[in-house]
Amino acid sequence: MxxxxxxxxxxxxxxxxxxxxxxxxxxxxxxxxxxxxxxxxxxxxxxxxxxxxxxxxxxxxxxxxxxxxxxxxxxxxxxxxxxxxxxxxxxxxxxxxxxxxxxxxxxxxxxxxxxxxxxxxKLGADPLRPDADPDPIWTRVHRSGKSIGALMMDQKLFAGVGNIYRAEVLFRLGLDPRTPGQALDRSDFDAIWDELVTLMADGVRAGRIDTVRPEHTPEAMHREPREDDHGGEVYVYRRAAQPCHICTTPVETTVLEGRNLFWCPRCQGGN
The missing domain is CATH 3.20.190.10 (MutM-like, N-terminal)
Known part of the structure; x- marks a missing residue:
């Protein structure tokens, strides 16, 4: 989608x-x-x-x-x-x-x-709209026992956010996607929102989703570019069992509320 x-x-x-x-x-x-x-x-x-x-x-x-x-x-x-x-x-x-x-x-x-x-x-705050207000979303996230990985896919909270942005933003911030919303503090939420605003705006301009930082591009790491129907350079999305670009730990995947979730157990799990 x-x-x-x-x-x-x-x-x-x-x-x-x-x-x-x-x-x-x-x-x-x-x-x-x-x-x-x-x-x-x-x-x-x-x-x-x-x-x-x-x-x-x-x-x-x-x-x-x-x-x-x-x-x-x-x-x-x-x-x-x-x-x-x-x-x-x-x-x-x-x-x-x-x-x-x-x-x-x-x-x-x-x-x-x-x-x-x-x-x-019926929709939540859209990170791409200048009139978006994330404050009501923070209130609902902070009261929820659901995981942040599930909450970010809820269009009544984060309108427009899908599986790729969910996985990549949480990786970039080192947040375990299984963390309950109520366990996050406001600085965590603000960081998630700011990353969504920046990365999704980049997606509008480029017409593709690129989430890796300059030091992790194929050119900088001397690796082959990603080959995937979705295009774009990413850290964990659809990279199950492949080595993390940062720590080389194999990327893990599971199904969360009907959608595939990808994360690095070391970079995002504190192990």
Whole structure:
């Protein structure tokens, strides 16, 4: 599932590509045809991300004028030069120069302003949004007996944070992912938040997740670059049984609340 930086990049791309242009909205697949017909010929006034959810506000007097998208596990929104659509395109947005084609989302629906507000109210603080307030999240984390590894995957707390950022931030800070939230102090939480803000913003700019410090890059360590579908240089994510870049201890993995968790037992466990 794409992490939050991907959705923020998509919001930026929609804005820069289609700014102030009358657009064609269609559903070549047919599953969003009625909704697309309401929007056809109108402009996008705002595209923004909240966590892993994308909201596209279309200039229209119809109450339902916001496209609400969640890509889920297999969804994608791709931009190509205008041509006939191929494959199962749920939604196409185009100015007949560029086409943005949405395929395989978990959901794509048309909602009202009130429904958007209700959806956003269910989400936690998004480290990529300048209006994010981490203080209420700290209160909930500090009261929880759940592990910080589990809490960081809760979208009602850390909106947009996924498995990669969770694993990498905790490694960079030397925190055991199994530590209960209530065992953390405020400085630990603030460090987690600051790392998320920095690393996720880097992800928006680069279009990939790189979390290793300069002294641990392939060039600096004279090692082969990482080969993985997710790309990017990381410390522990999907590196189970491989030596830690810092202490050479094999990276461990386990399943935590249905998701694979990766960590270094020495760098993060104090052993």
């Amino acid at each position: 794409p992490e939050g930086h991907v959705i923020h990049r998509l919001a930026e791309r929609l804005t820069t590509t289609f700014d102030d242009r009358e657009l064609e909205f269609s559903s070549p697949q047919g599953r969003f045809s009625t909704e697309a017909s309401h929007l056809d010929g109108h402009r996008i006034t705002l595209a923004e991300a909240w966590g892993k959810q994308l909201f596209i506000d279309v200039e229209h007097d119809h109450p339902e004028h916001i496209i609400h998208i969640h890509l889920g596990l297999i969804g994608g929104l791709g931009f190509t030069p205008y041509a006939a659509p191929t494959g199962q395109v749920r939604l196409r947005i185009t100015d007949r120069i560029t086409a943005a084609d949405l395929r395989g989302p978990q959901w794509c629906r048309l909602i009202t302003d009130a429904e958007r507000d209700a959806a956003v109210a």
